Amino acid sequence: MVVSSAPGKVYLFGEHAVVYGEPAVPCAIERRARVTVEARDDDSLRVHAEDLSLDGFTVEYSDGSDDDPDVDVSESLVDAAMGYIDAAVEQARDAANAPDAGFDITIESEIPLGAGLGSSAAVTTAGIHAATRELGVELPTEEVAERAYQAELEVQGGDASRADTFCSATGGAVRVEGDDCRAIEAPDLPFVIGFDGGAGDTGRLVAGVRALREEYDFAADTVESIGDVVRYGEQVLAEGDIEELGRLMNFNHGLLEALGVSSRSLDQMVWAARDAGALGSKLTGAGGGGCIVALDPTDSTETALDYTPGCEDAFRAELDTDGVRVEET
Ligand SMILES: Nc1ncnc2c1ncn2[C@@H]1O[C@H](COP(=O)(O)OP(=O)(O)O)[C@@H](O)[C@H]1O
Numbered sequence: 471m472v473v474s475s476a477p478g479k480v481y482l483f484g485e486h487a488v489v490y491g492e493p494a495v496p497c498a499i500e501r502r503a504r505v506t507v508e509a510r511d512d513d514s515l516r517v518h519a520e521d522l523s524l525d526g527f528t529v530e531y532s533d534g535s536d537d538d539p540d541v542d543v544s545e546s547l548v549d550a551a552m553g554y555i556d557a558a559v560e561q562a563r564d565a566a567n568a569p570d571a572g573f574d575i576t577i578e579s580e581i582p583l584g585a586g587l588g589s590s591a592a593v594t595t596a597g598i599h600a601a602t603r604e605l606g607v608e609l610p611t612e613e614v615a616e617r618a619y620q621a622e623l624e625v626q627g628g629d630a631s632r633a634d635t636f637c638s639a640t641g642g643a644v645r646v647e648g649d650d651c652r653a654i655e656a657p658d659l660p661f662v663i664g665f666d667g668g669a670g671d672t673g674r675l676v677a678g679v680r681a682l683r684e685e686y687d688f689a690a691d692t693v694e695s696i697g698d699v700v701r702y703g704e705q706v707l708a709e710g711d712i713e714e715l716g717r718l719m720n721f722n723h724g725l726l727e728a729l730g731v732s733s734r735s736l737d738q739m740v741w742a743a744r745d746a747g748a749l750g751s752k753l754t755g756a757g758g759g760g761c762i763v764a765l766d767p768t769d770s771t772e773t774a775l776d777y778t779p780g781c782e783d784a785f786r787a788e789l790d791t792d793g794v795r796v797e798e799t
Pocket residue numbers: 503519520521522550551552553554555577578579582583584585586587588589590591593670671672673755756
């Protein structure tokens with residue numbers, strides 16, 4: 471048995487535009503997904519994912535020939551929900567040259583699903599890491615990241631960046647532009663997260679931005695402008711000017727809003743944070759619902775979010791300098 475864990479992340483800036491080759495800067499946070507993998511002596515797959523709820527159902531799922539999902543929802547919904555872990559298992563089988571390997575998998579996660587904190591990347595990264603090790607193969611971190619990216623690409627319908635998966639695999643603050651992925655130095659960033667209790671569908675939101683970009687030149691320009699914000703933001707980050715970083719986060723949120731990926735509750739939390747004196751705030755990840763990230767060294771933003779209608783949870787997030795790792799064997 472191998473247990474691996476990998477962190478979630480927030481985007482300081484650059485989500486969505488990174489899908490089109492602009493740079494982005496995600497930062498790993500100390501909230502992890504843990505995936506336990508035990509090889510079976512047959513070729514079936516049993517996945518136990520307690521956090522995976524579909525309209526209030528908890529799903530225990532197996533693709534073994536004699537097992538159907540023990541939940542009363544359509545198989546296509548279960549397939550959609552299981553896409554990332556299925557794709558991770560395929561990557562692990564391929565990496566270990568063991569196409570018929572079967573596994574019992576348990577997923578436990580501190581990262582809300584579909585909320586922009588990279589739960590999919592964390593589960594996929596930790597899943598590939600644990601399953602390959604269980605098969606006796608120790609992949610370099612870069613290969614775990616690349617395979618996790620391939621898995622996300624498949625599930626997200628051919629549109630994904632390496633940002634979430636690279637960040638989850640290596641931890642820390644990273645810069646991703648196309649296939650150029652690297653660690654960067656970052657000052658201590660006082661992240662506060664607001665969560666509306668909801669979720670957005672990453673594949674659908676990414677497809678929406680693609681359609682807008684194809685329809686309007688100014689939407690394509692908006693995507694490029696996000697890239698400009700990130701390029702300037704990198705210099706500001708290197709200088710450690712967190713007040714200017716906050717202003718850039720506000721600007722980035724406006725551009726994401728223009729691309730149609732914000733929501734009323736995300737905007738409400740963004741404004742509650744700004745009114746409370748946050749240096750900046752923006753949605754994080756695909757959007758549509760889920761989380762905002764603000765910069766505030768004081769307690770004001772967290773307190774204000776606690777009293778904001780539409781905000782279900784507010785918490786401080788520390789940078790996690792550790793990427794994917796083995797927890798237990
Ligand atoms: N704890 C978990 N157990 C099982 N699957 C999970 C878990 N967390 C995330 N996932 C997978 O990731 C998907 C959410 O990913 P996504 O829409 O990209 O949002 P995000 O990455 O922002 O959390 C879920 O639908 C599910 O397939």
